[in-house]
Amino acid sequence: MRLRLECASRYLSLLNEGKMISTLERSDEEKDATENLICLTSKPMLYVYNVSEDQVDKGYMEISDYDLPEGVVISVKSGI
Numbered sequence: 748m749r750l751r752l753e754c755a756s757r758y759l760s761l762l763n764e765g766k767m768i769s770t771l772e773r774s775d776e777e778k779d780a781t782e783n784l785i786c787l788t789s790k791p792m793l794y795v796y797n798v799s800e801d802q803v804d805k806g807y808m809e810i811s812d813y814d815l816p817e818g819v820v821i822s823v824k825s826g827i
Contacts, residue, residue: 750777794818
């Protein structure tokens with residue numbers, strides 16, 4: 748119970764700074780102690796970047812110029 752409260756306090760501080768819990772390095776013990784908190788920011792994230800067709804071949808290297816997390820690069824046109 749004490750570990751759970753310590754983790755929750757740490758998480759709250761992190762969230763107040765505008766950061767995600769998933770950016771923290773947490774031990775398996777900490778993850779187990781806080782698994783029922785159901786914090787969305789502790790879940791893994793998948794970043795998908797929709798770029799123009801000519802940028803697809805350049806892939807992540809061009810996107811990395813913008814200091815974004817690594818992700819999947821796709822090119823999809825909306826039919827709307």
